[in-house]
Amino acid sequence: MTPAPTHARTCAPAHAPSPVRTAASDETATRWALAARDGDPVAVERFVHALHLDVRRYVSYLSGDPQAADDLTQETFLRALGSLHRFEGRSSARTWLLSIARRTVVDSLRHAACRPRLSDTDDWLSAAERVQPRSLPGFDDGIALAELLDALPEERREAFVLTQLLGLPYAEAAQVSSCPIGTVRSRVARARTSLIGLLHAAERQPPVPAPA
The missing domain is CATH 1.10.1740.10 (RNA polymerase sigma factor, region 2, helix turn helix motif)
Structure with a gap:
């Protein structure tokens, strides 16, 4: 069998729709x-x-x-x-x-x-975006979800992304993560509980008025 070439173009269209x-x-x-x-x-x-x-x-x-x-x-x-x-x-x-x-x-x-870190914040622009108030223009549901997921422990975030965002069955997610299927189910359940709690907490916060 002939190995596939490694120089193939790997760029998808910038605005490609999410596949089902x-x-x-x-x-x-x-x-x-x-x-x-x-x-x-x-x-x-x-x-x-x-x-x-x-x-x-x-x-x-x-x-x-x-x-x-x-x-x-x-x-x-x-x-x-x-x-x-x-x-x-x-x-x-x-x-x-x-x-x-x-x-x-x-x-x-x-x-x-x-690698040695030169500062606590390697990317000031990314840091500024993370603290942007949700009421400012440009904040959308995608950014909100990313912020909420960032608050989860890494293993729970991975399990949630694989099964709930990418749609992998639990068995395949377990294979990707190299862990038992029961562990994936537990991580997803805990991620959901945490996300619900974070959403409720965010809803209780008063909105920050946009600058005039």
Whole structure:
């Protein structure tokens, strides 16, 4: 079998709609992955396009750094395309790819931890956005969800994103996270409880008036 080329374009359209995850779409993505493994360049493009948004959302929430999501997504696909010759379709291509994405984020965090920090705030713009009052223009539901998820412990956040945002079955989420399915269910339940509590707390806060 010929390994798929690692130089394939890994950029999806900037405003691509969120894909609806179904068993059929997973089967299609897996077929494309297998065809890409055998050297079909068109299948490579379709495989990347089908799963690009899911990978980007996952690495963004898992890393807690949306600004690094593009680089982490790119690295995930480069690793995946370089390993396609070992993909046998025993799991769905989505599950296989998200496992690679998880390792990519972990490696990135480990690398960052080894570098000396020059200041407590590496990115002042990102820090400013995090403290922006919710009543100001530009604040939307997506930012609100990201802020709420950031307040969760890492393992609960990952379980919630995999199952509730990306739509993975609990069994596949357990495979991606390398933990028992019961653990995933427990983490999701606790994440939901925490998010409900955070939402109620936010609703009790008086709105901050926008500047005149």
